[in-house]
Each structure stands twice: as structure tokens, then as C-alpha cells.
Amino acid sequence: MNEPAHRPFGPDDGPGRIAAADDGAPALEARGLGHRFRKHWALRDCDFRLPAGRICALVGPNGAGKTTLLSLAADLLEPTRGRLRVFGDAPSTPASRGRVAFMGQRKPLYPGFTVAEMLRAGRELNPDWDHATAERLVRQGDISFTAKVGTLSGGQRTRVALALAFGKRPRLLLLDEPMSDLDPLVRHEITAALMSEVAEHGTTVLMSTHMVSEMDQVCDYLLMITGGRVRLAGEVDTILAAHTLLSSRHRETDGPPDLASHIVVSTKTVGEHFSALIRPQGPVTGRWARHEPGLEELLIAYLRAPDSTPLLTASARVEASEEAA
Amino acid sequence: MSATSPLPATVRTRRGPHLSGLTWLIWRQHRSAFWTGLVLLAVFAAFVVTRRSGMVADIDAHNLAGCVYESPEARCEEVNAFRGRFYDVMHYTGLLVSFVPLVIGVFLGGPLLSRELENGTYALSCTQSVSRTRWIAFKLGVPALVTLIGTSAVAALYTWWWQPADTLMKGMYWYESPFNNVGVVPVALSLLALVTGAAIGMVLRRPVAAMAVTCAVAVVGWVGVNVLRPLLWPVREVTVDRITADYFGSPIPLGHLIPNAWPTDLPNKSYSAWNLDSGYLTSSGDHFTSGACGDFTAASAKCLKAHDVVGAWAQYHPASHFWPMQWVMAGLLLAVTAAVTAFAVWWARHRA
Numbered sequence: 182m183n184e185p186a187h188r189p190f191g192p193d194d195g196p197g198r199i200a201a202a203d204d205g206a207p208a209l210e211a212r213g214l215g216h217r218f219r220k221h222w223a224l225r226d227c228d229f230r231l232p233a234g235r236i237c238a239l240v241g242p243n244g245a246g247k248t249t250l251l252s253l254a255a256d257l258l259e260p261t262r263g264r265l266r267v268f269g270d271a272p273s274t275p276a277s278r279g280r281v282a283f284m285g286q287r288k289p290l291y292p293g294f295t296v297a298e299m300l301r302a303g304r305e306l307n308p309d310w311d312h313a314t315a316e317r318l319v320r321q322g323d324i325s326f327t328a329k330v331g332t333l334s335g336g337q338r339t340r341v342a343l344a345l346a347f348g349k350r351p352r353l354l355l356l357d358e359p360m361s362d363l364d365p366l367v368r369h370e371i372t373a374a375l376m377s378e379v380a381e382h383g384t385t386v387l388m389s390t391h392m393v394s395e396m397d398q399v400c401d402y403l404l405m406i407t408g409g410r411v412r413l414a415g416e417v418d419t420i421l422a423a424h425t426l427l428s429s430r431h432r433e434t435d436g437p438p439d440l441a442s443h444i445v446v447s448t449k450t451v452g453e454h455f456s457a458l459i460r461p462q463g464p465v466t467g468r469w470a471r472h473e474p475g476l477e478e479l480l481i482a483y484l485r486a487p488d489s490t491p492l493l494t495a496s497a498r499v500e501a502s503e504e505a506a
Numbered sequence: 507m508s509a510t511s512p513l514p515a516t517v518r519t520r521r522g523p524h525l526s527g528l529t530w531l532i533w534r535q536h537r538s539a540f541w542t543g544l545v546l547l548a549v550f551a552a553f554v555v556t557r558r559s560g561m562v563a564d565i566d567a568h569n570l571a572g573c574v575y576e577s578p579e580a581r582c583e584e585v586n587a588f589r590g591r592f593y594d595v596m597h598y599t600g601l602l603v604s605f606v607p608l609v610i611g612v613f614l615g616g617p618l619l620s621r622e623l624e625n626g627t628y629a630l631s632c633t634q635s636v637s638r639t640r641w642i643a644f645k646l647g648v649p650a651l652v653t654l655i656g657t658s659a660v661a662a663l664y665t666w667w668w669q670p671a672d673t674l675m676k677g678m679y680w681y682e683s684p685f686n687n688v689g690v691v692p693v694a695l696s697l698l699a700l701v702t703g704a705a706i707g708m709v710l711r712r713p714v715a716a717m718a719v720t721c722a723v724a725v726v727g728w729v730g731v732n733v734l735r736p737l738l739w740p741v742r743e744v745t746v747d748r749i750t751a752d753y754f755g756s757p758i759p760l761g762h763l764i765p766n767a768w769p770t771d772l773p774n775k776s777y778s779a780w781n782l783d784s785g786y787l788t789s790s791g792d793h794f795t796s797g798a799c800g801d802f803t804a805a806s807a808k809c810l811k812a813h814d815v816v817g818a819w820a821q822y823h824p825a826s827h828f829w830p831m832q833w834v835m836a837g838l839l840l841a842v843t844a845a846v847t848a849f850a851v852w853w854a855r856h857r858a
Contacts, residue, residue: 252629255629255633256632256633256638257629257632257633259856275635275637278633278634278635278636278637279635281633282633283629283633285626285629285630287625287626289625289626289627289628289629289630290627290630291534291535291627291630292621292625292627293535293538294534298534301530302531302534303634305526305527305528305530305531306527306528306531306634306635306636307634307635308635309635345630349634349635
């Protein structure tokens, strides 16, 4: 068998993907979206957009509502409040069902089926089935078509699940923690396979993940949810540029007073070392070492301060005028 | 690149019928259960064919056709011995067959949806291009069709076996077997058990729990069905003013054993009537329970006379009620089946 095609990928893949999104409707648009399980609101008052052609990391602590959001987009759940649109259509419409592929966290496959039978299941249930793509993904993983799915390793299982998802020719691919149970090498292979298919087909991807450091180079869009509410949404670059990480040696316990004019996301004091992640609202004064935060630094700062003021970039915002309608 | 190569050999070679779409998926998912059922059906068919041919040969050899149990004709005296030869195997096979709905409910219905909900493939099934309503329709429909065909075959085989001897087998007309094993009732019972098991599994989301609860519900349902059975058709009542001595020892009707007091025109001699209840009648037309007087003794006869007993009454279903009651029962069961199915579809679309 051939070696899996390891393709370098990065921001350069961006324009090709964006060009593939033909009409103007965003891949996802939530307005006042809320979902309640019995008495607990898993998602609440969510307003955001995910433009087509993006690869979006969906981050947040456990129980933040990530799986709920993905399930709503996949029509596995119905919103309790508000609405969600996938390329302009409700998730329950036939058009939307055909455009969305979902891979659950446990990568469910029918027990007792062989790999070939799993692909046949995909073909039987999807009119636009792309057997060549599905087979290619399986072959690249050196997986036997006659193997029972129960005997596959975690990486092989993920590959078959991905093959099922891509075989559907989705325009929006929803992945719930796709890499969580894989070792680093397999993670790298699966990521490479995923990105190469995404680049080829122009698929929009929304994937929940805890592997922030690894998603850094893959995702160009970010959606952060804490406590069922959207905290951050937008282009990774824009969001990072909107923040500054400040640090200094400081003796005062209550922090330096000259941060009051900025939005302070979180502060941290380790010994005499004080640091703060801020959204500058003007020139930053004072004797600070300052630099733009990395994605991981940013996310950890937000996870530490879940109640901070939300930030949505222009492309992630829904217009207020439409909202009233 | 190998991507353009045709399907691998494993996809091309298929055994069994050529199915497609959801029909293929559902058949493939449950094929071991379906094949097990079909093999058991084949074994049962072979068994019935051999048993029946022996029985029919016996009826011909002893010229028993048209006899009823304890009929006065001399040629029919052999009926007792005939019953001794063939009753047990038919009766116990019937008992076994009456477990078919329970087995279908527990082993096919119980895991049908709960297994997909437990292992997460429910999300896989429901995120393909087919609508969820369509999926649940096939998920219930394909096993229902297999159940319909399989249990119809079982019921037809049992009916076919039983009918040459229906009047020869005392006590084998109205009771659980064969009433629940012939005609449409076993088919309706099986369909109800299937969808009930599936609906329970959908709510509980755990196969083992679903199977246990389905089993319990099936047993309770079975008791309920048998309690309901006498009420399915208006009961016929006879009263007689003459107390005779030709009591044949029919099944004891609810403790009201009436020795020497059987209405003469009650069609119980053929045992094709189902005697539900009977008792004494006073001159004012009231029913009188013999408990106060006891039975069988000279004293009780005196006591009955003292209580103004002048006759007897009996409530029964004649043989002609058998098939109307079958259809009423099947209709009720299918109505409940439709309701449970509607619930399952609603739950699949909005709750699961």
C-alpha cells in the first residue's frame, strides 16, 4: 500500500477553501439559540456566525455546550429557543441533512459490520455518495475492507468514521473531539488526511477539541463557549491581535492601577511575577513587557475567567436588524 | 491512485436477497436475529408436517372425521384413545408457540433501538441523508414485516395441524392454546410485542433493561389478554327448568360445580363451547350460588329445594363465537400496536 499522503498544510490553504463557498449564506448562523435538558440550560442566548469555508475550532471546558451545539447543527437535537441555520436552512430540512456530516465523539460504527459494509451503508443512505473519496481514506490507513469494525484500532476507527463523513460530500463537517482518543502519531496522520480532504472539497469544518496546541496550525476560526454562552468567535488572527499579554514584576497585591481603562480578561500572580491578558481600549501605559498572546495562552486565560466580556469579530456577528425579524 | 478502482470484491459478492437502501441496512443490522427466526421456523414447519401427517392417518384409520368428544356414535368411541395419542404433543407445542410473541418482543424488539442509542450508532443513523422519520419507519417496518411473515407462517402451520382434530381434542379450543396460536391473534400479539419492546428500548436506552422490562410487560399483557378474552363477544346465556343427571364433568366454572344439574340443551357435549359461568335458578328468576348448600349430597339437594331452586343457568360462548372473537382480539391488539408505533415515531423525532 501507499504511504499515507502527508501534505503540508497551513494558512496557504485558506483562499482555496474560501473560494469553494459559492453562495453567501454562512455555514452556521445562530440567533438567540438555546437548548435546555430538563432544568439545565446547556446553551443559552447564542448569537454567532460561522462563515463558509472556515476551519473552526470549537473550544470550551467540559460541559460548556460544545456537543449540544454540534448536535443541534446535526439535527440530533431541536433548539429549545431561538434558531440555527445551516447554509440558510434549518438543520431538519432535507437540503441541510444532505449538506452536513457529523462524527460523534465515540466514532460510532455499526457493530458486526465489516469496513466494506460500513461504506456500503454510507452509499445506501446518501444519494450523493462519493465512494472514491471514502475508499481512498480507508486505503490510506492500510485498513482491510474485510476487517470487522470491532477489531479496528482507535486510529483506524476514526479513519473509517471520517471516510463515512467525507463520502457524504458534506459542505459542513461537524467533528466532536475527533482526536481525543488517539496517540500523537495517529493524530498527526488523521489531521493530515482531514486537512487534505477539506482542502480538496472546500468543506467548512466545525470541530470541538481540547487539543488547542495542535489545532493552532489547522484552524483559522475560533468559537469558544463557556457555560452555554459564546465567549469568543471570529478569525483566530483577528482575535489574537485584539489581545495583549502584559507582564511585570510587581509587589502590590491588587495589581497595577493603570489597567482600568482596558478590558482585563484575567490576571495571574506567580510569586512576584504578575501577568494580565487584556483587550486594549487605547494605548497601554506603564512599564510592561507586552506581546501578542499565542492561541493556547489566550484560551487558558479565558478558561480561567469564564465570565469575561464576549468578543465577536465582524464576520462572526449577526446583524441586529435581522435579529429583530 | 487506487481511488478510482471498482468496489472491492467483498462489496460485490453478496449472499441472500438483493436489498438496497434502508432495507439493506436494517436487514444487515439484525440479520442474525432474522436468520435464527427463519431457521426455527423451518424446524417448526418440518415438525408440524410430520406430526400432522401421522395424526391425519390416524383419523382416517379409525374413521374419526366428524366425531366430537364423547359423541354417541359407536365409531367415535376411539376419540378418547386418539386424544391420548395426540393431545399432549399438540398441547405442549402450542404452549411453546404461545411464547413466540414474548421471544420476539424481548430479543428483537428490546434491543432494536436501545442498542443503537447505547452504542451511539443512533447518531450515525440519524445524520445520514435519509430523514429520521424514514429511518424509524424502516427500523420498525423491516422487523415488523419479517415478524408478520414469520408468525403468519407459524400460526398457519399450527392452525393447519389443529383443524383436522379441532372437535376431537377436549379442552383444546378456547384456552390459551390454540386460541392465541391460530388465526390472526398470534400475528397481532407478535407485532405488538415487537413495537412495545422497541418503544421501551427507546425510552430506557439500555438493551438489557429494555429486554427485562419488555419481558415483564409481555407477561402482564399476556395475563391481561386472557382476562379480556371472554368479554370480546356478547356471552350467550341459557336457563333451564329441568335438572338432569347427565353431567359430563366439564371444566369447573369458577367454583360453581353443579352436580346433576346441567342444562340438557347446553352444547357442552362437544366441548366446543366455552362455559364461562353457571349456577342455580330460583323460581323468581334469581341466580343462586350453590355454596350455601354444598354439592353432591342428599342434604345439598334438600337444601337447594328449600332455597326455591327450580332450574339452572349457564353463560357460554358457542363454537360459532370463536372466529369473531379472534378478529375482535386481533383488531384490539393491532389498534394498540398502532398507538405504540405512533408513540415510538413521535419519540424518535422529538425526544431521542
